[in-house]
Amino acid sequence: MEALKALADGFGTTIKHLGRKPITEQYPEYKRPLPERTRARIILTRDPGGDERCVACFLCSAACPVSCISMEASAREKDGRRYAGWFRINFGRCIYCGLCEEACPTSAIQLTPDFEICKRDVLSMVYEKEDLLVDHGGKDQEYNFYRYAGVVTYARGKGEHEKEKAPVNIKSNMP
Ligand code: SF4
Numbered sequence: 001m002e003a004l005k006a007l008a009d010g011f012g013t014t015i016k017h018l019g020r021k022p023i024t025e026q027y028p029e030y031k032r033p034l035p036e037r038t039r040a041r042i043i044l045t046r047d048p049g050g051d052e053r054c055v056a057c058f059l060c061s062a063a064c065p066v067s068c069i070s071m072e073a074s075a076r077e078k079d080g081r082r083y084a085g086w087f088r089i090n091f092g093r094c095i096y097c098g099l100c101e102e103a104c105p106t107s108a109i110q111l112t113p114d115f116e117i118c119k120r121d122v123l124s125m126v127y128e129k130e131d132l133l134v135d136h137g138g139k140d141q142e143y144n145f146y147r148y149a150g151v152v153t154y155a156r157g158k159g160e161h162e163k164e165k166a167p168v169n170i171k172s173n174m175p
């Protein structure tokens with residue numbers, strides 16, 4: 001009986017769609033706008049001052065489940081600020097999970113909706129820093145890690161820094 005009902009449901013759905021106008025999008029002539037948070041091609045962004053946001057902390061590399069991010073840390077001579085001497089992503093292995101973006105404290109690494117990066121030669125899917133680095137801030141143009149971390153730590157108390165919430169009173173959670 002259940003099998004018959006399943007069969008009837010299946011045919012019912014087919015019949016329901018028979019009279020409908022087909023929706024065919026003519027890709028690549030028409031490119032459907034994708035949500036801003038679509039996870040595809042990865043970029044390395046810059047802070048509002050134009051500096052590279054990446055501080056070569058390796059967190060994205062550690063978070064990546066397929067180990068497709070590698071880099072080498074360097075430091076600027078003038079102020080010791082860290083940056084990636086080289087930075088490499090193997091898009092042939094990337095599964096576009098977005099964990100690297102979640103892990104990044106500086107908002108440097110971001111996934112974008114640009115999915116048209118497929119190539120026949122898998123070796124050309126290895127992107128170097130010069131292929132990844134863009135000249136804008138991506139999804140958050142204003143964020144600057146150094147405005148929030150390190151620089152003002154000694155100037156103010158807990159919960160008094162820019163956009164920082166007041167500390168939670170842990171004793172208030174006790175029964
Ligand atoms: S999107 Fe996922 S798989 Fe791709 S580089 Fe980031 S963490 Fe790795």
Ligand code: SF4
Nearest residue numbers: 054055057058060104
């Ligand atoms: S992209 Fe972000 S998480 Fe990865 S090394 Fe640079 S600062 Fe760290």
